[in-house]
Amino acid sequence: MRIDIVVYDGCDELDVVGPLEVLRSASAAGADLATRLVTRTPTASVTASHGLVMAVDAAYGPGADLLVVPGGRWVARHPVGTWGEVQRGEWLPLLAEAAGRGTVMASVCTGALLLAHAGVVGRRRATTHHAALDDLAATGATVVGDRVVDEGDLVTCGGVTSGIDLSLWLVERFFSCDLADAVAANLEHARVRPARGDGPPEVSDRFR
Numbered sequence: 001m002r003i004d005i006v007v008y009d010g011c012d013e014l015d016v017v018g019p020l021e022v023l024r025s026a027s028a029a030g031a032d033l034a035t036r037l038v039t040r041t042p043t044a045s046v047t048a049s050h051g052l053v054m055a056v057d058a059a060y061g062p063g064a065d066l067l068v069v070p071g072g073r074w075v076a077r078h079p080v081g082t083w084g085e086v087q088r089g090e091w092l093p094l095l096a097e098a099a100g101r102g103t104v105m106a107s108v109c110t111g112a113l114l115l116a117h118a119g120v121v122g123r124r125r126a127t128t129h130h131a132a133l134d135d136l137a138a139t140g141a142t143v144v145g146d147r148v149v150d151e152g153d154l155v156t157c158g159g160v161t162s163g164i165d166l167s168l169w170l171v172e173r174f175f176s177c178d179l180a181d182a183v184a185a186n187l188e189h190a191r192v193r194p195a196r197g198d199g200p201p202e203v204s205d206r207f208r
Helices: 013-028 082-088 092-100 111-117 130-138 162-174 177-187
Strands: 002-006 034-039 045-047 053-055 066-069 104-107 148-150 154-157
Touching: 002 013, 013 034, 013 162, 013 177, 066 092, 066 111, 066 162, 082 111, 092 104, 092 111, 104 111, 111 130, 111 154, 148 162, 154 162, 162 177
Parallel strands: 002 034, 002 066, 066 104, 104 154
Antiparallel strands: 045 053, 148 154
């Protein structure tokens, strides 16, 4: 399984690094997956919202089974970050095309706004950072306040640290609950699964 995490200047560090650590930890534990950091065009690195310079694995190209889109600086309407990426629009057709090919699309925090403006979310259930819920609703999405929302080929999560829960859920969904719990235990993280039906989100028993 190939998982690509989209990165761009101004993306939030933890939106990227949280899922990256979870997914690569799952791989090290035996899961058949490879996780890459990808940019829209070839470049050696990007500078995230708090100044961390991250090395890039590859330029984006079709073929990932799962695409993870982080947010960053949306609420500030900063030109370098998610807001600026939506305004420039260069990622939008690529994201729409990936979704159209059947790639599972996931977002962390305000990465949901990139997916929404690419037409990937539509009226489906989705979530994002609490300060951007109204912006997501304005795109037509059915906004819910859950930490992780799974709509099949669209999985979204709330702000920043919830990217860890999203990626742990993806490990459970595509591999096993035991593996996801083992990675969470190593991180000392009380993970939250998507709500089932009308019930509340589930917190792993292991960490109660």
